[in-house]
Each structure stands twice: as structure tokens, then as C-alpha cells.
Amino acid sequence: MLRFSTRSRYGLRAMIELALNYSPTQPTPLVRVAESQDISEGYLEQLMTFLRKGGLVRSVRGPQGGYLLTRVPSKITVGEVIRCLEGPISPTGCVSEDNPEICQRSSACITKVLWERVREAIASVLDSTTLEDLCKDADKLRQIQEADNYSI
Amino acid sequence: MLRFSTRSRYGLRAMIELALNYSPTQPTPLVRVAESQDISEGYLEQLMTFLRKGGLVRSVRGPQGGYLLTRVPSKITVGEVIRCLEGPISPTGCVSEDNPEICQRSSACITKVLWERVREAIASVLDSTTLEDLCKDADKLRQIQEADNYSI
DNA sequence: TTTAATTCCTAGTGGTTTAATCGATTACAT
DNA sequence: ATGTAATCGATTAAACCACTAGGAATTAAA
Numbered sequence: 001m002l003r004f005s006t007r008s009r010y011g012l013r014a015m016i017e018l019a020l021n022y023s024p025t026q027p028t029p030l031v032r033v034a035e036s037q038d039i040s041e042g043y044l045e046q047l048m049t050f051l052r053k054g055g056l057v058r059s060v061r062g063p064q065g066g067y068l069l070t071r072v073p074s075k076i077t078v079g080e081v082i083r084c085l086e087g088p089i090s091p092t093g094c095v096s097e098d099n100p101e102i103c104q105r106s107s108a109c110i111t112k113v114l115w116e117r118v119r120e121a122i123a124s125v126l127d128s129t130t131l132e133d134l135c136k137d138a139d140k141l142r143q144i145q146e147a148d149n150y151s152i
Numbered sequence: 153m154l155r156f157s158t159r160s161r162y163g164l165r166a167m168i169e170l171a172l173n174y175s176p177t178q179p180t181p182l183v184r185v186a187e188s189q190d191i192s193e194g195y196l197e198q199l200m201t202f203l204r205k206g207g208l209v210r211s212v213r214g215p216q217g218g219y220l221l222t223r224v225p226s227k228i229t230v231g232e233v234i235r236c237l238e239g240p241i242s243p244t245g246c247v248s249e250d251n252p253e254i255c256q257r258s259s260a261c262i263t264k265v266l267w268e269r270v271r272e273a274i275a276s277v278l279d280s281t282t283l284e285d286l287c288k289d290a291d292k293l294r295q296i297q298e299a300d301n302y303s304i
Numbered sequence: 305t306t307t308a309a310t311t312c313c314t315a316g317t318g319g320t321t322t323a324a325t326c327g328a329t330t331a332c333a334t
Numbered sequence: 335a336t337g338t339a340a341t342c343g344a345t346t347a348a349a350c351c352a353c354t355a356g357g358a359a360t361t362a363a364a
Contacts, residue, residue, distance in 0.1 A: 002156055002274070004243050006352065009263070016262060029310065043353055045311075052311095062361030063309040078266065086153030092161060110168055110290045111161070114230065114281055121273035122154065129266055138262045158323065181339065195324050197340080214332030215338045 027066030
């Protein structure tokens with residue numbers, strides 16, 4: 001019921017991990033991502049395929065290989081990541097961002113404007129947040145946690 | 153991805169139908185709702201159980217029976233209807249409106265604020281729309297359609 | 305050149321959810 | 335009484351989700 005699947009949640013966390021380790025040249029192997037984010041490596045592999053085909057990451061095979069962001073974290077929005085993993089934002093079939101289904105009953109269309117507003121509300125949050133934003137949050141979070149450790 | 157199930161979509165349409173026929177005393181039988189909204193009556197029955205238990209409709213058995221809204225359409229929000237049918241709004245388990253799951257990894261919490269913002273965005277659209285609002289939209293829609301028919 | 309690390313690809317699987325369907329029962333107006 | 339209509343519970347078929355498994359292809363390092 002209106003949930004993001006693990007596809008989005010794991011995939012985004014993987015992207016955050018790549019953003020935290022960001023380097024334009026040195027790839028991060030998937031084992032590392034899987035471990036530090038506690039996600040099944042095999043499953044993550046599949047998710048990376050979506051992200052690669054969507055052009056958000058590129059891969060390097062062989063030893064010292066792994067995945068790299070194709071752009072700096074500030075130029076990648078959460079909206080792009082989610083769409084890449086799950087397709088167009090579409091709380092109902094008739095208001096998909098892509099090619100919405102055409103509904104017959106005029107009465108059904110009463111609700112259409114509502115669903116469109118929901119779609120826009122979701123998209124606006126996702127599109128206004130970048131990976132860099134989330135990394136900054138992560139930094140803040142870590143600082144707070146360290147402060148806590150000292151005080152204990 | 154992040155879809156409303158038919159539970160929400162059908163259920164809301166049923167509520168709109170009851171709102172369009174609104175009378176504080178005369179119930180609308182489910183057959184009527186099912187027909188005019190083109191929804192399987194048996195399935196609709198189950199959805200009405202949720203709405204009844206949530207106190208949004210009451211039922212009258214026997215001939216001349218059916219379902220009634222317990223409040224005027226202007227006092228029922230879409231948010232109430234959806235929550236009644238699908239439970240608390242919760243794009244991920246950790247940011248459910250009700251009793252959010254506690255996530256272990258601090259890194260997972262990086263995304264928590266994001267999901268909370270999505271939840272709030274959805275809730276704000278749903279909670280700011282009433283059944284009356286949707287009925288007015290329906291009226292407008294019908295007028296436009298009638299105008300179209302004349303011009304043809 | 306061999307070995308090890310890594311991505312790439314495809315198929316299968318068990319569990320959950322969805323969207324119903326069916327049958328029996330209860331309540332009530334006429 | 336009779337027929338209408340909601341109520342309740344069980345069952346089901348299909349779809350989807352979150353993995354798992356296994357091998358092929360690629361490439362850097364030893």
C-alpha cells in the first residue's frame with residue numbers, strides 16, 4: 001500500500017554509499033557497498049544493472065573494479081535514482097508520468113486530478129533532493145553520534 | 153512503484169458515489185454503486201467493511217437498505233478514506249504514521265528524513281481534499297461534457 | 305600466463321499481496 | 335412468510351517481491 005519497494009530503498013542507499021566514497025576515477029566494489037549497507041550482494045547486483053542502464057553509474061570489471069557515479073553527487077537527484085529503479089512516478093495507472101493509461105468512465109476522472117496532485121507532491125520532494133544533500137545529512141548525523149559517544 | 157491499490161481507488165470512488173447521492177437518511181444499495189462505478193459488487197462489499205469499521209459509513213440491512221455516509225461530504229477528507237482502507241500512510245516502514253519500525257543502521261537513517269518528507273507531501277494533498285471538493289469537480293466535468301455533446 | 309577479483313546475465317523459488325469469487329447467514333420491510 | 339439486501343468466512347488464481355544460485359565474461363595483478 002503505497003510503499004517504496006526495497007528496489008528504491010536499497011538502490012538509493014547504494015547510491016549514497018557511492019556518493020560518500022565519491023571519486024571520479026576510483027571505483028567502489030559492490031562487496032563493500034553490500035557490507036556497509038547490509039544488503040544482499042546478489043540482489044544489489046541486479047539493482048546496479050538498472051542504474052547502469054540508466055546512465056547514473058558506470059562499471060569497471062576485474063580486480064580493483066566496481067562502480068562509479070557518472071556525475072558528481074550534487075548533480076544527481078533522488079528523483080532520477082528512483083525513476084531509474086522503478087520507472088515513472090505513477091500513484092495510479094491513469095496519471096503515470098510516462099504514458100498514462102486512458103480511463104473510460106468519466107466518473108473515474110473525478111479522482112484523476114487528485115492523483116495528479118499526489119504525483120506532483122511526491123516528484124517535487126524527490127526532485128529537489130540530491131545525493132550531496134543526503135551526504136551532508138550523513139555528516140551531520142555522524143557528528144552528533146560522535147558527540148554522544150564522548151558524553152557517555 | 154508507489155502505487156495506490158484498487159482498494160484505495162475503488163473505495164474512494166464508492167465514497168464519491170455515496171457523496172453524490174448524499175442524503176442523511178436514505179441509504180444507497182451497493183448494487184447501484186457497483187454498477188455506476190463499474191466495480192465488482194463482491195469485492196466492493198469487502199471494501200465497505202473497512203469503511204464501516206472505520207466509522208465513515210453505516211449500513212442498513214434489508215430492502216431499501218444500503219450504505220450511508222455518517223457525515224456530510226464536506227466533513228470527510230480523502231485522507232480519512234485512504235487510511236481507513238489501507239492503514240497509515242507509510243512510504244517506508246520506518247516512517248509510518250502509526251508505529252514506525254526502528255532501523256538499526258545509522259546509514260539507513262540518512263534516508264529517513266527524505267521518506268518523511270514524502271509522507272508529509274502525500275498526506276498534505278490527501279488531507280486537504282474533501283469528498284465535497286471531488287463532487288464539485290464532478291459537476292464541472294459533467295457540465296463540460298454536456299456542452300461538448302451540444303456542440304457535436 | 306595464470307589466478308583472482310569483479311561485473312554480467314539468466315533462471316528459479318518461496319512468500320506475500322491483490323483482487324476477486326462463492327456460499328451460507330442474518331436482518332428487515334412489505 | 336417472502337424476498338431483498340447486508341454480513342461473514344473461506345478459498346483462489348495471478349501477480350509481484352526479494353532473494354538465491356550458478357555460470358560466463360572481463361580484466362588487473364602476480
